Amino acid sequence: MALTKEQTQHFYHKLLHMQKELSGEKKKTQSMTEEVGELSNGVDNHMADHGTLVTDRMTDQTVKEIDRELLEEVNHALQKIKDGTYGICEKTGQDIPYERLEAVPYARMTVEAQADVEDDLETDAPSFEREFHQQVKDLSNKETIDQKSSQTYEILDREQDSN
Template sequence: MALTKEQTQHLYHKLLDMQKELSGEKKETESMTEEVGELSNGVDNHMADHGTLVTDRMTDQTVKEIDRELLEEVNRALQKMKDGTYGVCEKTGQEIPYERLEAVPYARMTVEAQADVEDDLETDAPSYEREFHEQVKDLSNKETIDQKSSQTYEILDREQDSK
């Protein structure tokens, strides 16, 4: 069922609000970065202060990148509205349900199509990435086993002490 005019207008305004918010946050983040830059010019800063500054800058950069990508998605959705292709899954050509668009107004695919794409990305990951993830899982399991062993020894020690 195609989106109603009211639903489309509601989503359009929602996207515009997101666009304004993301553009506004960009300016706030830039001013925060300038403040951090001013702090780093001091000569007497402690090494821990420098570590904090580096972490703050990395966080700011990450937030900027996420906001930039999200703004691109919002702009893409607004363009699709103008083109008349908004709400159509890019993978299947099916209509994206209103509920999904209400939750994620810049959605480009249905939930099922998005899940398929994400599954394909995991499957297509280079072997070294899969091996890395398997090793991380193995390490997690090893830590769990080590923790259980440690707990078992603690219980045995307590039993020995109580005798």
């Protein structure tokens, strides 16, 4: 069932809000040199402090990249609203269910079509690339971001145990 005008307006405003949040002024981070300089001025610095700094920087860069990609998806969805194609699966041409759009307003495909595309990507990608994408998912998933049960933490634990 196609979206009503009111439903489309609801998603339009939701997407505009997401666009505003994602393109807003981000917290300015110090340069790596400044941060390392601050650490190196101390007397009892430990190598782990430097490792933590590098890890934090990499996490920040990953989150910024995810935000940039999400902003592109939101902008694409807003363009689809203007074009009159919002809520239609790009792969199958079927209507994307309202519930899916409520959860993921920038969705391009139905759940089934998205799963097919992801399965195709996973089977075609080299194993290190699949592992990397799983780690990015873990880092960006609010449910696993602070949990030791994610694949990313399992890999880090294995590497630490082997050293």
